[in-house]
Amino acid sequence: MLVTLTQIHTMGADSQTKTILCAKTPELIATAIADRKPEQSQTDPKQHSQHQLAAELSQSDSTLSGAQFEKVLQTCSSNGGSSLAHDAEVDRKLKEIGSATPILPSEIGTDFNFKREIVWKNVVGFLLLHICGWVGLHLAFWRYCDYRTTIYCEYRAFWLMYASGQGVTMGAHRLWSHRAFKAKLWLRIILLWMHTLAGQNCLYVWVRDHRQHHKFSDTDADPHNANRGFFFSHIGWLLSRKHPKVIEYGKKIDMSDLEADPLIMFQKE
Numbered sequence: 001m002l003v004t005l006t007q008i009h010t011m012g013a014d015s016q017t018k019t020i021l022c023a024k025t026p027e028l029i030a031t032a033i034a035d036r037k038p039e040q041s042q043t044d045p046k047q048h049s050q051h052q053l054a055a056e057l058s059q060s061d062s063t064l065s066g067a068q069f070e071k072v073l074q075t076c077s078s079n080g081g082s083s084l085a086h087d088a089e090v091d092r093k094l095k096e097i098g099s100a101t102p103i104l105p106s107e108i109g110t111d112f113n114f115k116r117e118i119v120w121k122n123v124v125g126f127l128l129l130h131i132c133g134w135v136g137l138h139l140a141f142w143r144y145c146d147y148r149t150t151i152y153c154e155y156r157a158f159w160l161m162y163a164s165g166q167g168v169t170m171g172a173h174r175l176w177s178h179r180a181f182k183a184k185l186w187l188r189i190i191l192l193w194m195h196t197l198a199g200q201n202c203l204y205v206w207v208r209d210h211r212q213h214h215k216f217s218d219t220d221a222d223p224h225n226a227n228r229g230f231f232f233s234h235i236g237w238l239l240s241r242k243h244p245k246v247i248e249y250g251k252k253i254d255m256s257d258l259e260a261d262p263l264i265m266f267q268k269e
Helices: 025-032 046-058 066-078 084-099 120-141 147-177 185-198 203-215 230-234 244-250 262-268
Strands: none
Touching: 120 147, 147 185, 147 203, 185 203, 185 262, 203 244, 203 262
């Protein structure tokens, strides 16, 4: 059986390659089966269940995972032999699913009419955090504290900032989000601890959001969509509720590698 597919390889953000149908699939399938021209029986009882499955899958506004795709093929194989009519039905079903599955950023886009809901507890929390920082600097440099206390506190603060920064950039970003290198257990424990110091949510959520950002960059499925402005993409996205597309497509990000790591799941809990 000849089935023409379009493969999209996600680099960095999602380390595992998946077979996904996109809007170009109908065009490719039509080319592949142009010479077959099979004749299908109008009374074929198999067509009803196949039409049902195709309609069910085509209504889903999401990517088609490898497991779902295998399920479609297995269903088709169990309902018919290797006849040309059966092959054509499989191709037609794949054509319908592919045309109704938006996976490219250009197919998701940005809805500029969407109104975000502000999370006021986050706004107040960030505001208080920065006020405390400015008060601390004022007390340290305007001689409200002994100079030795200031030097000691600044020394510790510098190394804590450096460690937490490495936990985010080297750990959450390069190691766990992009899998740019491998690390032994002791290094993973240290990086996980340093990431916890940063206070940038748990590692699991950080990695999921970053992989999603790369996979659906500058769309409504991107947690910090740059099309919504400089402030939103850096700070505003932390102060408002997520767009429904962020929630929907976030559930489809492959996180199996992190879910298999007991240390990361312990920090998540």
